[in-house]
Amino acid sequence: DGGITQSPKYLFRKEGQNVTLSCEQNLNHDAMYWYRQDPGQGLRLIYYSQIVNDFQKGDIAEGYSVSREKKESFPLTVTSAQKNPTAFYLCATCPGGATLNTEAFFGQGTRLTVV
Amino acid sequence: AQKVTQAQTEISVVEKEDVTLDCVYETRDTTYYLFWYKQPPSGELVFLIRRNSFDEQNEISGRYSWNFQKSTSSFNFTITASQVVDSAVYFCALSEENYGGSQGNLIFGKGTKLSVKP
Numbered sequence: 429d430g431g432i433t434q435s436p437k438y439l440f441r442k443e444g445q446n447v448t449l450s451c452e453q454n455l456n457h458d459a460m461y462w463y464r465q466d467p468g469q470g471l472r473l474i475y476y477s478q479i480v481n482d483f484q485k486g487d488i489a490e491g492y493s494v495s496r497e498k499k500e501s502f503p504l505t506v507t508s509a510q511k512n513p514t515a516f517y518l519c520a521t522c523p524g525g526a527t528l529n530t531e532a533f534f535g536q537g538t539r540l541t542v543v
Numbered sequence: 544a545q546k547v548t549q550a551q552t553e554i555s556v557v558e559k560e561d562v563t564l565d566c567v568y569e570t571r572d573t574t575y576y577l578f579w580y581k582q583p584p585s586g587e588l589v590f591l592i593r594r595n596s597f598d599e600q601n602e603i604s605g606r607y608s609w610n611f612q613k614s615t616s617s618f619n620f621t622i623t624a625s626q627v628v629d630s631a632v633y634f635c636a637l638s639e640e641n642y643g644g645s646q647g648n649l650i651f652g653k654g655t656k657l658s659v660k661p
Contacts (some may be wrong), residue, residue, distance in 0.1 A: 459591065468552070470634060470651030498598075518588065529561070531590040532649065539586075 431455065434519050434535035440543050441513065442467070449504045449538045451519035459522040460502035461532070464488060464515045471518060477502055506540065514542045545570050546635050549652035556625055557660050564620045564655045566635030571631040572596075577611065577618045578649065582632040594618065625659045632656045646661075 435450045451460065459478045463471040473486030477496040491510025496502050506513045519535040546569040556562045568577065579591040590604060594611050602609045606623045622629055635648040 469637075470547070470653045471649070472651075473648050476648070498565060516586065519587075520585075531593055533586075533590070534580075534588040538588040 432483070432519055432535035433519055434517075434538050436538060437536065439538055439540045440464050441539060442538060442543060444508045445504055446515065447540065449506065449517055449519075449540070451502045451535060452500055453502075453519075453521045453533075455521055455523075455533060457521035457533070458499070461520040461522070462486075462502070462504045463492065463518045464493070465518060465537075466515050468500050474504065474517075479534060512518065513540055515540060516529055545637055545639055545650050547635050547650050547652035547653050549633075549635055551591065551655045552653070553656045554660070555658045556658065558627060559604075559624050560586065560658065560659075562614065562625050562659075563620060564635075566618045566620065566636070566652060568616050568618065568635070568637045570637060570639055572639040576638045576640075578638070579618075579620050579635040580634045580636065581611065582654070584610075589640075591620075595638050610628050622657075627659050627661055630657060630659045639644075 432453045441447045459475040461476040465471050465472055471507055472488050474488055474492050475483055475486050475494040477483035480499050483496050491507055493505045507541050517538045520532045522532045548567045550565055551613045575596045577594045580588040581591055582588050592609055608621045610619045633651045634654045638649050651658050
């Protein structure tokens with residue numbers, strides 16, 4: 429089955445804990461992205477990677493970290509430094525190097541709740 | 544600065560009604576791309592359409608149609624004869640070629656929640 433797999437679907441985190449959200453793709457796309465969605469808000473870019481072993485900060489990178497050791501995988505770590513992590517997180521991929529002029533493909537998201 | 548405005552937060556219609564979702568954008572660039580995505584309750588975003596700034600032709604795909612007007616910086620989306628399965632959040636998005644900030648970033652509007660009642 430081709431596509432993007434995000435796991436887990438629901439995640440609960442205690443205050444002060446780091447958690448890692450998984451994003452795996454078998455579409456052979458170069459570019460991968462992490463977006464955050466808050467209720468009533470559009471999506472905001474956290475980090476993106478256009479090639480293995482390289483990634484760039486997006487608009488709201490503070491309190492998050494990523495790695496891109498394999499083309500297929502782009503995990504996102506929500507650190508304790510992120511003051512308000514409760515949100516819906518979406519991973520996306522894009523063929524070529526950017527979302528500039530091609531459609532992006534999205535995973536089904538991870539809903540993170542701080543308890 | 545680049546910006547996408549979807550002024551309609553929520554719209555509720557009865558099945559078979561036509562509905563138009565508005566999208567107004569701001570950009571400094573002459574080359575840009577506009578998108579519509581659908582987010583059903585399951586959460587993933589589904590691509591609907593892409594339009595580049597040089598192509599002002601309107602497009603129709605089944606019950607869906609899009610009206611791109613550069614003069615008013617609008618890219619509106621109409622669903623004809625709406626169905627319950629059209630219930631979702633719809634996002635309009637913009638990507639600029641030369642002033643994208645984070646390269647290739649999609650700038651999203653806040654979305655319009657469409658509820659179609661039987």
